[in-house]
Amino acid sequence: MKQHRLAAAVALVGLVLAGCDSQTSVELETPAQKASYGIGLNMGKSLAQEGMDDLDSKAVAQGIEDAIGKKEQRLKDEELAEAFGFLQKRSEERMAKLNEESAKAGKTFLAENGKREGVVTTDSGLQYEVLTKADGAQPKATDVVTVHYEGKLTDGSVFDSSIQRGSPIDLPVNGVIPGWVEGLQLMHVGEKYKLYIPSELAYGEQSPTPAIPANAVLVFDLELLSIKDSAAKDAATEE
Template sequence: MKQHRLAAAVALVGLVLAGCDAKTSDVELKTPSQKASYGIGLNMGKSLAQEGMDDLDSKAVALGIEDAVGKKDQRLKDEELVEAFTALQKRAEERLAKASEEAASAGKKFLEENGKKQGVVTTASGLQYEVVKKADGPQPKPTDVVTVHYEGKLIDGKVFDSSVERGSPIDLPVSGVIPGWVEGLQLMHVGEKYKLYIPAELAYGAQSPSPQIPANSVLVFDLELLGIKDPAQAQEQAPDSPSAEPAAPAQ
């Protein structure tokens, strides 16, 4: 997290505060502008909390905004502010590193135990899968575009993405998803449902695609292969994209 990003986030949060002396209970949320302002503060607050910035002083934020808007002399030197931002950045990095280490350890233990369960198959790559529903349809090739329904979870059961919840299956290229999906999809027949247990190195590895997925996380997907698109049809139709969701399986 860069210093300018933190500063911008803090400023946006401050914009929705009523001021040092105002009470948040007195703020009205009636007009589109007021509602949008609240939404900005809500989203930025969630973002800051996810990055470990859950102990910011809202009164101090409001004071900074008030001084800037009122063109008053700033109460802290630039050197002090840089030092403070650096400290927050360091703390956030330490928190992410710890979460990554914990996820890697928990994931390794999970896969070791899960691989012993009846019905779970472990491939040479380390991918684990379980056939939930069998079917005799065709199998996709790396060059195919497929239609699927899926739900992605962490090993603690927390759902981070679900086309099922959205009520809309997605189309995606077999070769354009994370390695665990590339392998898993080619094992499936149209009409089948699999449960995939994907090691971090076959998912996102040390790179976290979203705050909802710690780095080095093992991912669990309930995956249903609904169909294989005709190549010509796939080119004519723009595929649905889950990119707006917190953790699409795309590479």
């Protein structure tokens, strides 16, 4: 977490806090009011993720009031820098602990899951089970495929789903996370697999979205619908 990011978040939350005395005084009718609420809501979630559960709302409001009123600030820049540095260090330590716990939980899940009948574990650590078997063609790393999928965390929380959107997607086999690259090449067109992807074959500590915690094991229901232009390729081969 950067100091300017924390400062900006606190300032925006402060604006919301300073602008109302209680929930009953808040009006959410106009687009500007709704957007204002959205800013406060998003920043509140961000601060909660950063571990800012001891934020002093009165101190935040006082800082906003002093700045808007062009009053002399009550703390020196050096004191503020020290405070932000403390919060940054605390946030980093908290995230490191959460990452460690997530990695440990993922290893435990995979160790138990790998014992289930029908679950196959590859040399890379990828786990899969065949839900629907078929005899179609198998894609290569250089192919583009059409798939339906639903991605979940190990607790069942859905973070992405083409199935829910009702629209399959086309993607290059070698342009996705390593767990998918390997899993897709095991599949035949028409098959449905369930993939259990270790974090090192997914996103590791660099999660692309807050919906996926760092070091998370990802579970995908994956259906291989087709290999793009595979019919044309087969016809050309026969000729």
